[in-house]
């Protein structure tokens with residue numbers, strides 16, 4: 143996106159880990175751990191949209207929830223306003239809740255079907271403010287107009303709204319308390335293209351008008367390219383690469399990013415591009431491969447990759463990558479593509 | 485031109501909803517040729533899955549029926565057949581795969597058994613031969629160490645591998661036509677790329693025809709020979725993949741392509757949007773079913789349904805914008821007007 147980026151950090155994520163125990167048997171003995179998020183550090187700038195991509199199960203939603211402390215962290219810190227969110231007491235956390243919101247994927251499942259739309263949008267106001275019923279109603283009208291919903295329909299139930307309209311209801315609710323930061327977890331993934339573009343425009347407009355910062359989680363690579371200023375690519379609980387959107391999409395540095403981007407089907411039959419077809423499947427996060435987690439599938443893997451884990455480090459100005467042999471030189475991407483053909 | 489293996493002719497299929505018949509597909513026509521891939525694209529509820537259920541005559545079991553028109557397969561009418569005859573066709577000459585591979589597999593049998601079962605059922609193979617061929621099929625669909633995998637259960641395999649198993653089952657009987665309903669929608673992009681590659685190489689080997697249903701224009705561009713664009717039960721535009729993408733003409737097709745984000749850098753402008761939402765099939769607008777959402781709607785569009793106008797040798801659209809110029813040329817002035825934003829009605 144062509145907007146000017148601020149240099150001020152809004153949220154700093156430091157060495158966040160989230161492990162889920164794997165239990166077995168009658169006594170629920172812990173026999174292992176799913177390392178859903180495994181030591182991620184990241185700064186999200188004020189006013190930016192940070193896109194998070196990666197394949198199913200790589201830990202995107204878990205990271206999003208841990209950042210908001212909707213789930214506890216196994217280790218690490220999330221710094222907001224100079225405070226570690228994960229170390230706050232419950233009353234301080236409650237105050238912070240207003241600043242930090244989430245929009246979920248499922249416009250059907252995440253709205254309570256027995257609540258009126260006005261109750262759904264107004265609920266955070268009821269819980270977090272001292273507003274009167276009349277004030278809340280006025281704010282609900284304002285919010286519905288802001289997200290392009292017909293406010294005269296506020297006393298209806300969610301099932302009377304279309305998928306795109308329900309997603310707008312979810313968005314109206316998430317901005318009710320004037321938040322600073324919103325995690326949008328697959329917020330447009332379930333929508334049809336013609337409706338998806340309406341919601342994407344809405345999110346971009348709200349960001350401009352309200353000065354919001356977004357963590358935009360999605361497996362749809364095109365949507366993320368469109369809306370994000372910077373992008374992080376996750377693989378098996380770790381960040382493989384972070385960089386400004388266009389630089390990353392035009393010149394991926396991590397072999398996994400390159401493979402991911404080359405798999406996007408393009409609506410242009412004249413462009414029969416060479417895909418980098420990866421072998422094998424994503425390994426289990428309970429038992430990640432040694433060294434570089436991507437090495438069993440990486441066309442560029444060498445002995446060092448099996449033994450030594452690459453750390454996320456700056457390879458080009460503003461661009462971080464976790465790979466011993468990043469695709470920095472000209473022609474590196476072409477060489478990678480050539481390797482997967484034979 | 486290759487032989488037409490399937491011809492769908494003015495076919496409507498629908499359901500009884502509140503004692504009223506609603507058409508989920510409305511007089512649709514298209515052909516599928518041997519060795520070729522036809523993609524049916526369209527958004528949710530456009531009637532893509534109902535079309536495939538009608539061809540398979542599975543719609544009878546979903547509480548619906550073919551209401552009018554005909555479907556011929558190898559020259560014989562499918563609606564005229566009884567379900568016993570259809571059962572022999574399904575899984576032998578026509579096979580189908582669905583979006584969710586897990587639901588298509590039986591969790592309590594090994595994947596090898598499930599493929600072998602299909603072979604025994606349709607080809608009267610002995611147990612031993614069937615299992616041997618099952619392993620061969622697993623190899624063919626690109627599953628590593630197929631002897632080991634054949635003895636595993638579906639939950640021991642990833643989603644991508646399960647979809648390969650489903651494809652193996654579908655291929656077991658060497659179908660002439662494979663209908664794949666969103667076969668990669670539930671899969672990650674890198675796995676999707678593997679599965680689309682697999683389908684294309686299997687088609688080359690076996691010469692089967694494929695109907696691939698998708699809502700992803702990108703997938704259609706990569707695999708289709710022909711494309712049918714559906715909207716709210718009707719076909720809006722049909723043509724070769726080259727024509728559809730080089731000269732998209734129906735305002736719905738044009739809008740759909742323009743709404744897709746992220747193929748180029750974001751230029752800071754708003755994304756193109758088609759206003760409004762997809763209508764329910766029991767509340768279709770009069771005239772052109774797209775008119776409440778169409779930027780170019782004219783009076784006639786509100787009252788009278790457009791028929792197809794030929795836009796090129798192999799390309800047609802159901803839209804009044806093409807009425808006058810339809811007969812003349814390949815490059816329709818109306819479409820040029822749309823592209824240049826000149827049409828204001």
Ligand SMILES: Nc1ncnc2c1ncn2[C@@H]1O[C@H](COP(=O)(O)OP(=O)(O)OP(=O)(O)O)[C@@H](O)[C@H]1O
Nearest residue numbers: 162176178197198199200201202203204205361427
């Ligand atoms: N509550 C939980 N208990 C145990 N394991 C979990 C839990 N939540 C997530 N996981 C596991 O953690 C890993 C990461 O899951 P997560 O939902 O964060 O992935 P994701 O990247 O959001 O995937 P998707 O694209 O499918 O939404 C997965 O292996 C998942 O099975």
Ligand SMILES: Nc1ncnc2c1ncn2[C@@H]1O[C@H](COP(=O)(O)OP(=O)(O)OP(=O)(O)O)[C@@H](O)[C@H]1O
Nearest residue numbers: 499508527528529530531532533534535546547765
């Ligand atoms: N068993 C049924 N009874 C009544 N209506 C049905 C039934 N099955 C489908 N329909 C309706 O028929 C229409 C077409 O449905 P269909 O499943 O073919 O859509 P689709 O194009 O496959 O959409 P999607 O992309 O969501 O899969 C929809 O309006 C749907 O509600």
Ligand code: SF4
Nearest residue numbers: 434437440447465466
């Ligand atoms: S570190 Fe090695 S295995 Fe990992 S991505 Fe880089 S080249 Fe591939």
Ligand code: SF4
Nearest residue numbers: 772775778785803804
């Ligand atoms: S017939 Fe009219 S309303 Fe329908 S698509 Fe064409 S111009 Fe639009």
Ligand SMILES: [Mg+2]
Nearest residue numbers: 202203204327
């Ligand atoms: Mg998720």
Ligand SMILES: [Mg+2]
Nearest residue numbers: 532533534665
């Ligand atoms: Mg469908």
